Amino acid sequence: MKKSEVVVIGGSAAGLTSAITARRHYPDKKITVIRKEEKAVIPCGIPYIFGTLGSPEKNIMGDDAYKKNKIELLIDEVLEIDRKAKKVALKSGEEIEYEKLIIATGSLPMMPPIPGFEKENVFPVYKSLPHLSKMLEVLKKSKRLVIIGGGFIGVEFADECKKIEGLEVSIVEILPHCLQIAFDPEFCEEAEKILEERGIKLCTGEKVVSIDGLKNVEWVKLESGRLLEADVVIIGIGAVPNVELAKKAGLRLGPTGAIVVDRFMRTSDENIFACGDCAEKVSFFGGRPSALRLASIATAEARIAGANLYGNKREYIGTIGVFSTFIGDTAFAVAGLTEENAKRQGYDVITGTFEAPNRHPGAMPGMRPIKVKLIFERRTGALLGGIFMGDKAVGELVNAISACIHYRMTIDDIASFQMGTHPALTASPVVYPLVNAAEMALLQAKK
Amino acid sequence: MKKSEVVVIGGSAAGLTSAITARRHYPDKKITVIRKEEKAVIPCGIPYIFGTLGSPEKNIMGDDAYKKNKIELLIDEVLEIDRKAKKVALKSGEEIEYEKLIIATGSLPMMPPIPGFEKENVFPVYKSLPHLSKMLEVLKKSKRLVIIGGGFIGVEFADECKKIEGLEVSIVEILPHCLQIAFDPEFCEEAEKILEERGIKLCTGEKVVSIDGLKNVEWVKLESGRLLEADVVIIGIGAVPNVELAKKAGLRLGPTGAIVVDRFMRTSDENIFACGDCAEKVSFFGGRPSALRLASIATAEARIAGANLYGNKREYIGTIGVFSTFIGDTAFAVAGLTEENAKRQGYDVITGTFEAPNRHPGAMPGMRPIKVKLIFERRTGALLGGIFMGDKAVGELVNAISACIHYRMTIDDIASFQMGTHPALTASPVVYPLVNAAEMALLQAKK
Numbered sequence: 001m002k003k004s005e006v007v008v009i010g011g012s013a014a015g016l017t018s019a020i021t022a023r024r025h026y027p028d029k030k031i032t033v034i035r036k037e038e039k040a041v042i043p044c045g046i047p048y049i050f051g052t053l054g055s056p057e058k059n060i061m062g063d064d065a066y067k068k069n070k071i072e073l074l075i076d077e078v079l080e081i082d083r084k085a086k087k088v089a090l091k092s093g094e095e096i097e098y099e100k101l102i103i104a105t106g107s108l109p110m111m112p113p114i115p116g117f118e119k120e121n122v123f124p125v126y127k128s129l130p131h132l133s134k135m136l137e138v139l140k141k142s143k144r145l146v147i148i149g150g151g152f153i154g155v156e157f158a159d160e161c162k163k164i165e166g167l168e169v170s171i172v173e174i175l176p177h178c179l180q181i182a183f184d185p186e187f188c189e190e191a192e193k194i195l196e197e198r199g200i201k202l203c204t205g206e207k208v209v210s211i212d213g214l215k216n217v218e219w220v221k222l223e224s225g226r227l228l229e230a231d232v233v234i235i236g237i238g239a240v241p242n243v244e245l246a247k248k249a250g251l252r253l254g255p256t257g258a259i260v261v262d263r264f265m266r267t268s269d270e271n272i273f274a275c276g277d278c279a280e281k282v283s284f285f286g287g288r289p290s291a292l293r294l295a296s297i298a299t300a301e302a303r304i305a306g307a308n309l310y311g312n313k314r315e316y317i318g319t320i321g322v323f324s325t326f327i328g329d330t331a332f333a334v335a336g337l338t339e340e341n342a343k344r345q346g347y348d349v350i351t352g353t354f355e356a357p358n359r360h361p362g363a364m365p366g367m368r369p370i371k372v373k374l375i376f377e378r379r380t381g382a383l384l385g386g387i388f389m390g391d392k393a394v395g396e397l398v399n400a401i402s403a404c405i406h407y408r409m410t411i412d413d414i415a416s417f418q419m420g421t422h423p424a425l426t427a428s429p430v431v432y433p434l435v436n437a438a439e440m441a442l443l444q445a446k447k
Numbered sequence: 448m449k450k451s452e453v454v455v456i457g458g459s460a461a462g463l464t465s466a467i468t469a470r471r472h473y474p475d476k477k478i479t480v481i482r483k484e485e486k487a488v489i490p491c492g493i494p495y496i497f498g499t500l501g502s503p504e505k506n507i508m509g510d511d512a513y514k515k516n517k518i519e520l521l522i523d524e525v526l527e528i529d530r531k532a533k534k535v536a537l538k539s540g541e542e543i544e545y546e547k548l549i550i551a552t553g554s555l556p557m558m559p560p561i562p563g564f565e566k567e568n569v570f571p572v573y574k575s576l577p578h579l580s581k582m583l584e585v586l587k588k589s590k591r592l593v594i595i596g597g598g599f600i601g602v603e604f605a606d607e608c609k610k611i612e613g614l615e616v617s618i619v620e621i622l623p624h625c626l627q628i629a630f631d632p633e634f635c636e637e638a639e640k641i642l643e644e645r646g647i648k649l650c651t652g653e654k655v656v657s658i659d660g661l662k663n664v665e666w667v668k669l670e671s672g673r674l675l676e677a678d679v680v681i682i683g684i685g686a687v688p689n690v691e692l693a694k695k696a697g698l699r700l701g702p703t704g705a706i707v708v709d710r711f712m713r714t715s716d717e718n719i720f721a722c723g724d725c726a727e728k729v730s731f732f733g734g735r736p737s738a739l740r741l742a743s744i745a746t747a748e749a750r751i752a753g754a755n756l757y758g759n760k761r762e763y764i765g766t767i768g769v770f771s772t773f774i775g776d777t778a779f780a781v782a783g784l785t786e787e788n789a790k791r792q793g794y795d796v797i798t799g800t801f802e803a804p805n806r807h808p809g810a811m812p813g814m815r816p817i818k819v820k821l822i823f824e825r826r827t828g829a830l831l832g833g834i835f836m837g838d839k840a841v842g843e844l845v846n847a848i849s850a851c852i853h854y855r856m857t858i859d860d861i862a863s864f865q866m867g868t869h870p871a872l873t874a875s876p877v878v879y880p881l882v883n884a885a886e887m888a889l890l891q892a893k894k
Contacts, residue, residue, distance in 0.1 A: 013875075013876055013877055016877055017876070017877050020877075021886070024886050024889065024890055025889075042807055042808050042870070042875065044807065044868065044869065044870050044875075044876075045807060045808050045811070045870045048811065048870050048871070052811065052812065052871075053808070053810055053811070058808060058810040059808050059810070060808070061808075061877075065877075294867075295868065295875075295876045296865065296866055296867055296868045296876040296879075297865065298876070299876040299877055299879070299882075300863050300864065300865050300866075300876075300882075303862050303863050303882065303886070304863050307859075307862070313859065314859050314862070314863050316863070317865075319865070320865045321865075322865055322866055322867030323867050324867045324868070324869040324872050324873070325869060326869060326871040326872055331869075331871075331872055333867060333872075334867075335867065360489055360491065360492060361489050361492050361500070361505060361506050361507070361508075363500055363505040363506070364492070364495065364499065364500070365499065366839075392813075392839070392840055392871070392872050393839055393840040393842060393843040394843075394872070395840060395867065395868075395869055395871075395872025395873045396840040396841075396843040396844040396846075396847065396872075396873060397843040397846065398867050399844065399847040399864075399866040399867060399881075400843065400846040400847040400849070400850050402847070402864070402865050402866060402867070403847050403850035403851050403854070403856070403864070404850050406854075406860075406865070407850070407853075407854040409850070412754075412760065412761050413853075415750050415754070415761070416747050416750050416751050416761050416763070417747065417846075417849070417850070418743065418744065418747050418764075418766070418767045418769055418849050418853070419743055419747075419769055419846040419849060420741075420743055420769030420770050420771045420780060420781075420782065420842065420845050420846060420849070421491065421742065421743045421771070421842075422491065422771040422772060422773060422778075422842055423489070423491050423492045423495050424495070424499075424773040424778075424839070424842075425771050425773055425778055425780075425839050425841070425842025425843075426771070426842045426843060428460075428489065428491075428742075429460055429464070429491075429742045429743040429745070429746040429747075430460055430463055430464050430467075430508075430512075430746055432743075432746070434846075435746075435747075435750065439468070439471050439750070442471065442472075443471055
């Protein structure tokens with residue numbers, strides 16, 4: 001029987017990153033990644049296949065990292081984990097003995113509990129190259145696309161698919177706003193405005209009751225009675241952890257249906273770690289179960305799992321939740337809790353919002369406004385979250401706030417934050433929106 | 448006699464920001480800013496007047512903020528501070544009584560101790576509109592510009608003035624590299640490569656001994672004997688605090704020649720605060736005197752001074768030092784200590800460097816590499832500094848590191864940092880350079 005001291009199941013963001021981390025921390029161990037897919041798709045890049053990239057082949061995670069980090073890559077499928085014998089059985093018939101196992105089996109698209117999603121041309125978003133190639137082929141021939149779900153996946157798909165010539169695009173979202181779980185309403189409205197300006201039809205506050213048609217989908221029926229004509233449907237309502245193997249192996253599962261892990265990313269079996277979408281998460285705020293599933297969370301967990309295989313080195317602080325997206329030509333980003341989410345969790349909050357040009361003077365090229373909203377706990381002034389809208393640099397600015405949340409920076413800390421500024425790169429130091437939003441929150445606190 | 452509870456001397460970044468902050472914290476006080484200049488120039492924007500902007504009028508700080516924040520703006524000059532009577536005497540003959548005074552008189556260009564800088568067409572960089580208009584006029588008619596000093600001012604001036612048609616541009620820098628005080632050599636070399644590719648002549652490791660010519664400058668003489676022909680010279684070797692008024696008023700001055708302040712930004716007179724380039728600074732690292740003078744430091748200090756006028760609310764943590772610049776089409780940024788500066792201060796350091804595309808997949812538009820170097824204290828793993836090179840978003844990414852330095856994040860903290868990533872905005876979470884640079888430092892530590 002083959003032996004590899006470290007075996008990783010799954011070769012997407014979490015699997016690959018945990019293997020690379022294990023290699024860095026344990027240079028002498030044999031490390032094997034078992035991946036089902038011939039080619040690994042970059043998960044966050046999937047919507048961009050359908051517009052900006054134009055081809056699924058352009059959204060492939062190269063396999064160079066395996067060679068470079070001396071990690072063996074097996075294209076195969078694990079059928080069973082034998083915890084007692086510490087081995088995995090593969091579809092090819094092979095068995096591999098392990099000392100430490102990392103489960104990074106990711107997630108599967110959530111399917112809505114409605115009739116008709118088995119019709120032709122109804123696509124959940126699988127991270128599979130053949131599936132995505134098929135989707136692209138169908139989309140290119142279609143006239144009317146209905147996207148079920150107005151979260152990040154839905155909105156990014158809509159924005160990109162709208163670039164396919166002659167394709168009408170609609171989004172059906174059950175909540176009053178698109179992106180409502182991620183952003184506060186004033187930001188959702190800005191995003192919706194951009195989508196509508198791009199000609200995307202939004203059906204918010206609407207529930208899909210069925211997907212209908214003879215063989216192919218022909219329309220989507222909403223609870224309000226409205227019928228949306230459709231020759232193609234994309235389902236983007238979320239993801240569920242892919243835990244079949246773990247369940248069969250008797251590993252403990254948690255409240256969101258994912259594999260229970262401690263803060264060292266160990267499962268209920270001390271020789272088995274889990275990370276990424278298949279691993280249960282707790283919120284940084286209050287420690288409750290968190291259903292956030294993002295590649296960036298997956299890789300952070302993977303760097304903890306990979307380092308801790310033979311001894312605890314890193315501890316997870318809980319999921320802060322840092323997202324960004326790009327709609328039309330505007331970046332939106334959020335870290336931590338929105339005002340609505342914070343209130344829902346029982347916080348007494350104060351907020352501050354500030355908008356300023358992202359260049360100084362305003363005559364510098366590329367000038368556009370950048371808007372920041374910060375959310376603080378009222379009594380202690382501790383930062384709970386930040387929401388951003390503006391140019392592409394917002395994608396990195398939000399990461400500054402992630403660090404500030406981690407260390408529970410207060411309003412006054414942020415008001416006197418030492419940022420760097422430059423005419424061609426950032427807002428002026430006088431109106432720098434981050435620090436000014438903190439001052440705005442102070443003003444609100446006084447009222 | 449006129450009375451204003453709060454009087455601010457100076458209307459540049461520090462003066463304006465301290466007044467706005469005072470207004471926010473003390474809504475009922477009368478606040479007056481006394482500014483010498485009819486129009487306030489945006490200090491960091493000055494180099495951009497000569498290329499990108501094309502006119503000094505496009506680099507003016509508007510005065511709207513005064514009206515909006517109910518701050519009185521007097522265009523006048525303070526001649527004397529009478530600490531006993533708590534009043535200032537103005538050039539116009541007026542006197543104003545104050546309860547709290549903020550000195551934000553900024554800095555003046557440092558003049559090199561060499562003969563000839565009084566020749567015609569030799570320009571120090573004064574933050575004055577008429578002076579800058581004169582400079583632009585002369586530069587437009589000139590054929591050969593020599594810039595003395597290869598720091599941020601010198602390099603930005605060179606990059607911008609090169610956009611003036613037909614102008615040859617040379618930089619003379621006494622140190623082996625341009626930008627050497629701010630960056631480690633490998634980054635300086637990258638910057639120098641870009642400058643040279645743009646046709647800028649670099650004379651590094653060269654000292655100017657005289658500026659010669661009949662009436663107008665005709666050449667610059669270097670210690671090596673080289674003569675650089677020049678019909679215009681810009682002096683950009685740094686700034687000295689403008690403390691004449693404070694000195695005359697008997698306020699204590701510090702080791703860099705600036706006004707001594709405590710961590711509440713109070714001078715040796717408890718009713719007088721100072722902030723910005725005229726205020727003495729201590730380093731966040733070890734508390735030694737710091738000669739860094741930046742608009743972003745000035746505004747951070749101003750937000751502390753303005754809030755503390757009638758009671759201590761905020762305390763300065765010392766100057767971290769966060770810079771960014773933009774050369775050719777590449778952003779460079781640094782926060783905290785470079786490797787060389789850290790060693791010079793007595794730290795035993797380990798560093799990690801990582802380069803990755805700033806988009807994922809690499810086929811996304813706007814893709815270019817982003818390079819990160821992190822500097823850690825060896826024993827504790829505490830972050831001391833970070834250096835960045837890449838696209839414009841680097842200007843905000845460096846601010847994430849500023850927060851991480853503030854909280855003395857360790858290598859392992861950064862390796863498991865929770866950042867947000869997005870195909871169109873950032874590097875992939877797998878190769879995200881910040882966290883991977885931390886892992887590289889760990890590998891170095893093991894050696």
